[in-house]
Amino acid sequence: MIRLTFLIFTLFFLSNCSISETSRIWNDKEKVENQKNIKKLFAKEKKITTEFNPELKLDLSKIIINENIIDNQNNFGAQNYSGLNNKIGTYKFSKLEDVSHLNYKPVFLNDGLIFFDKKGTITRYDTNNKVIWKKNHYLKSEKKLSPKLYFTLDDQNLLIADSIAKYYSINIESGELNWSNNGNYSFNSEVKRARNKFFVIDYKNTLTSFNTNDGSELWNFQTEDSFVMSDSNNSLIIIEDLVIFSNSIGDITAIDIATGLIAWQLPTQSNNIINESYNFKASKLVSDGRSIFFSNNKNEFYSIDVKTGVINWINQVNSNITPSVSGNLIFTISNEGYLFVLEKNNGNVIRVTNLYSNYKEKKRKKIKPIGFAIGKTNLYLTNNNGKMIVADLVTGNTTNTIKISNNFMSEPFIFNKNLFIIRNGSIVQYN
Numbered sequence: 001m002i003r004l005t006f007l008i009f010t011l012f013f014l015s016n017c018s019i020s021e022t023s024r025i026w027n028d029k030e031k032v033e034n035q036k037n038i039k040k041l042f043a044k045e046k047k048i049t050t051e052f053n054p055e056l057k058l059d060l061s062k063i064i065i066n067e068n069i070i071d072n073q074n075n076f077g078a079q080n081y082s083g084l085n086n087k088i089g090t091y092k093f094s095k096l097e098d099v100s101h102l103n104y105k106p107v108f109l110n111d112g113l114i115f116f117d118k119k120g121t122i123t124r125y126d127t128n129n130k131v132i133w134k135k136n137h138y139l140k141s142e143k144k145l146s147p148k149l150y151f152t153l154d155d156q157n158l159l160i161a162d163s164i165a166k167y168y169s170i171n172i173e174s175g176e177l178n179w180s181n182n183g184n185y186s187f188n189s190e191v192k193r194a195r196n197k198f199f200v201i202d203y204k205n206t207l208t209s210f211n212t213n214d215g216s217e218l219w220n221f222q223t224e225d226s227f228v229m230s231d232s233n234n235s236l237i238i239i240e241d242l243v244i245f246s247n248s249i250g251d252i253t254a255i256d257i258a259t260g261l262i263a264w265q266l267p268t269q270s271n272n273i274i275n276e277s278y279n280f281k282a283s284k285l286v287s288d289g290r291s292i293f294f295s296n297n298k299n300e301f302y303s304i305d306v307k308t309g310v311i312n313w314i315n316q317v318n319s320n321i322t323p324s325v326s327g328n329l330i331f332t333i334s335n336e337g338y339l340f341v342l343e344k345n346n347g348n349v350i351r352v353t354n355l356y357s358n359y360k361e362k363k364r365k366k367i368k369p370i371g372f373a374i375g376k377t378n379l380y381l382t383n384n385n386g387k388m389i390v391a392d393l394v395t396g397n398t399t400n401t402i403k404i405s406n407n408f409m410s411e412p413f414i415f416n417k418n419l420f421i422i423r424n425g426s427i428v429q430y431n
Helices: 002-019 028-036 271-279
Strands: 087-092 107-109 112-116 122-126 131-135 149-154 157-162 166-171 177-182 192-194 197-201 206-211 217-222 236-239 242-246 251-256 262-267 291-296 300-305 311-315 324-326 329-333 338-343 349-354 369-374 378-383 387-392 398-403 413-415 418-423 426-430
Touching: 149 192, 149 197, 192 236, 197 236, 197 242, 206 242, 324 369, 329 369
Parallel strands: none
Antiparallel strands: 087 426, 107 112, 112 122, 122 131, 149 157, 157 166, 166 177, 192 197, 197 206, 206 217, 236 242, 242 251, 251 262, 291 300, 300 311, 324 329, 329 338, 338 349, 369 378, 378 387, 387 398, 413 418, 418 426
16 A cells, blocks of 8 residues: 555656646756856956047046055055156165065155065165165074065054964064064955054955054954965955955955954855956955945956945956046056046046057067056056056056066055156166
8 A cells, every 4th residue: 555655656746747847857948048047257258459539638637646655445546746757766675486476565654665575574775775674583484485575554663464374563663573473374465554453364365353562363254265376465445444355256345343243245256256266356446435446357347335335336347457546537457458547436438548559469469467556647557568658647648668677567656756666676766
């Protein structure tokens, strides 16, 4: 009797599965329909490689000139620099090892600057390029790992986080150590400070808050980790009571500074990117205090509301170069070498200009932008061919091309009416 009942039940089940059009086991039609809705994560998007409104001249009367040394919102905008006349100084250091890019930034002081070398030695220079002090706070075994350092100022102290999971504080006047601690994973981001806290992101996509006085951990917030290590840095900004950061898989997360609790999170990529994050690169986050702006190499430029994390607009710009916001204008460079000018409020493209127009097609394909800075009237773009392009902001036309290095170099930095560029082994200064 039991066997008969089981046989009848089995036949009934198979009959329903094979006959029902809504069955999830046998319904090939549904499988086809579902596949139609799948978007290939790394499918080639249509990239803008033509100029738009190239004759349009910009009105720069509303652009505000900044002279910030540090900006917790990465919003340096147009800065007080009007020319590129002469190389007036060189700050030398021993060449960094195991680097394919120089995405590091010196500490600029009113009477000089601070940078590091291949063994993690920190050097303070005066305005005449002379060494004031040189200190190394690493063990012999640590020096062999060639630590890469990220800095931020803390009044008369310098906070450092590095690529071998160490973080510490030194006195700016003497270079002597205040305190030193070790984290669990290598750090891979800018360092930002607010009140008596500083913040940094590690390779596991974890944001940690530390006490500036002794380096003790206050809280940490871990986002989803990728299976591979990205060679691009994560980014963070601080706006009022929020620290907002990006991770290697495209998530943007806002955390309450005091409590470490999440305020909002916005995933910008499919979950499948976790397996292929080595291929994903995003720009630094930049904010005007109301919105957050960033782009990536998947042809997406975002504007996000600071308070809610809601997307204001998305436009198609293929760039992992940090944008610059000034007035109601956003400037950015695509990975193909096009200067984009967008309206900040709605994301509309105002003008697109080809900055590589002077290069032949074959050579142009090998050139990639590194980063740019904006002066009073010009844009300064460094490229992987060792040259810097100077473009007029009003017209978008290239006015000069200058040889800086024989290989890779950093983005340009403007400080105290001078322009600085890191080469591997020196920092060059132009007036």
